[in-house]
Amino acid sequence: MPLVAKRKKKKIVFVVEKRQKFVIMVILLSLTLFIVEFTGYRFTNSGIVIAVILSLLTDLLLFWAIREDLKQSFSWSVFILPFLFSLAFSMFYFLTPARFLSRILLTSLYAFGLYSLLLSQNIFIVASTRTIALLSGARIVSFVLTLVSYFFLTNIAFSLHIFLIPSILIVFLYTFLLLQHSLWTYTLQKTIYPLSLWVLCLTLCLVEIAAVLWFWPSSPTVVALFLTGFFYTIAGMSHVWLEKRLFRGVLWEYVWVGTIVFFVLVLFTPWGK
Numbered sequence: 001m002p003l004v005a006k007r008k009k010k011k012i013v014f015v016v017e018k019r020q021k022f023v024i025m026v027i028l029l030s031l032t033l034f035i036v037e038f039t040g041y042r043f044t045n046s047g048i049v050i051a052v053i054l055s056l057l058t059d060l061l062l063f064w065a066i067r068e069d070l071k072q073s074f075s076w077s078v079f080i081l082p083f084l085f086s087l088a089f090s091m092f093y094f095l096t097p098a099r100f101l102s103r104i105l106l107t108s109l110y111a112f113g114l115y116s117l118l119l120s121q122n123i124f125i126v127a128s129t130r131t132i133a134l135l136s137g138a139r140i141v142s143f144v145l146t147l148v149s150y151f152f153l154t155n156i157a158f159s160l161h162i163f164l165i166p167s168i169l170i171v172f173l174y175t176f177l178l179l180q181h182s183l184w185t186y187t188l189q190k191t192i193y194p195l196s197l198w199v200l201c202l203t204l205c206l207v208e209i210a211a212v213l214w215f216w217p218s219s220p221t222v223v224a225l226f227l228t229g230f231f232y233t234i235a236g237m238s239h240v241w242l243e244k245r246l247f248r249g250v251l252w253e254y255v256w257v258g259t260i261v262f263f264v265l266v267l268f269t270p271w272g273k
Contacts (some may be wrong), residue, residue, distance in 0.1 A: 002155075005242050018065055018066065018122065020116045021061075021064065021065035021260075022065060022115060022119065022122075023115075024061075024113045025061045025062070025065060025114070025118065025244070026111050026118070027111075028106040029054065029057065029058060029061070029062070029086065029110075029111075029114060030107055030110060030111040030114070032054055032057070033054065033086075033089065033090055033093075033106075033107055033110055034103060034107045035104045036050055036054065036093075037093050037106070037107070047091075047094065048091070050090070051086075051087055051091045052087065052092035054086050054087075054090050055082075055083045055084070055086040055087040055090070056083070056085075058082045058083060058085075058114075059079045059082055059083050062079065062118065062121065063079070063182060064080075065118070065122075065124055066121070066122055069122070069125045069126060070125065070171050072076065072129050073125055073128040073129045073190060073194075074130065074190065075125070075184070075188070075189070075190050075191075075192075075194060076123050077180060077181050077184040077192060078124060078125055079141065080177050080178070080180060081117060081121070081145065081146060081178070081181045083118060084149050084153065084174060084177060085113065085114065085117055085145060085148075085149045085177060086110075087153070088109045088115070088138040088148070088149040088152035088153050088156070089106065089109075089113075089150070089152065091156050092106070092108055092152040092155065093271050094156070095155065095156065095256050097258060098136075104231065109270065113145055113148065117139070117141070117142070119141075120138035120141045120142045120145075120167075121136035121142075122140075123135060124138060124142075124184075124188060124262075127158075127188060128188040128190070132201050138185070139185050139186065139239075140180070141187075142181075142185050143182060143235070143239075145184050146178050146181065146232065147231065148233055149176055149178065149226055150174070150175070150227075150228050151224050151225065152173045152222035152224075154171065154220075154223070154227050154228060154265055155168045155221055155224040157171055157174075158213075158214075158220035158224060159220040162205040163213065164214050167210075167214055168210060168211050169212045170209055171205045171206070171207055171227075174201060175206050175207065175231070176199060176200065176202045176203040177186055178231075178232075179199045179202055179203055179235060180192055180195060180196070180199045182233070182235045182238075182239075182241075183195050183198070183199060183238055183242070186239055186242040186243065187242065190256070192225050194254075198238075198239060198272075201235050202238065203258060205234065206227065206234070208229060209230060210228065213226065213227065213252050216265075216269065217269060217270060218265065218268065218269040219268075220269070221267045222263070222264070222265060222269065225261060225263065225264060226261050226263075227256060227264065227265075227267040228261075229257055229260070229261030230258060230261065232254075233254045233258045234258055235256075236254050236257075237251065237254050
């Protein structure tokens with residue numbers, strides 16, 4: 001019988017590694033932000049919708065990049081900071097001068113911060129299942145980006161010049177979420193409920209101060225700087241308390257930070273107007 005040679009078709013499978021997915025995310029989202037900046041949208045309904053869509057896209061792409069790791073340890077908290085980080089940058093553009101250089105600078109800062117953020121979120125997910133040496137560095141990077149996001153969002157909230165109750169509700173929402181994520185990075189619990197009461201109490205403290213500052217005769221930037229310093233103080237003390245390092249010397253460091261931002265608030269307030 002004649003021999004018949006059979007050719008087996010080889011399937012070519014393209015495997016995209018996690019780091020490559022992160023790079024794709026950064027390029028895609030940064031280009032989207034840059035294009036949105038050129039459209040000239042400001043504080044309008046269309047501009048806010050576009051900013052929210054960009055933030056949702058950030059979480060969807062993050063899920064695509066780390067979905068295999070999430071099968072072992074899923075936590076909603078990992079999606080909080082990427083969403084608010086993109087929202088903060090896309091809306092903070094509304095407050096910046098419409099110049100080409102400012103657009104390039106803002107987009108570059110967003111791309112660098114986003115890539116660092118993605119790496120840190122990946123470390124948190126991996127560290128929730130096994131010990132990893134990079135956890136401490138990821139916490140520092142995440143906290144810095146949290147402070148940047150909080151400053152931008154607070155500046156935006158007070159720049160809207162809307163009524164007191166809507167302003168306080170906006171501050172309450174993003175403060176609660178950012179505190180939840182910030183404390184989660186030190187517990188890495190799968191559910192948000194164990195920290196919710198603690199986070200709620202800290203959020204109410206910040207919201208009460210924000211309500212007082214709504215009447216304060218100062219610029220949104222100065223108010224945002226003060227609230228960010230206060231956020232740093234209470235979140236930082238919570239971190240060291242979770243690590244059982246809340247000693248007297250560490251406590252005084254945070255007290256001094258709070259004192260400095262208070263004097264900045266007083267000094268840069270135009271009392272004569």
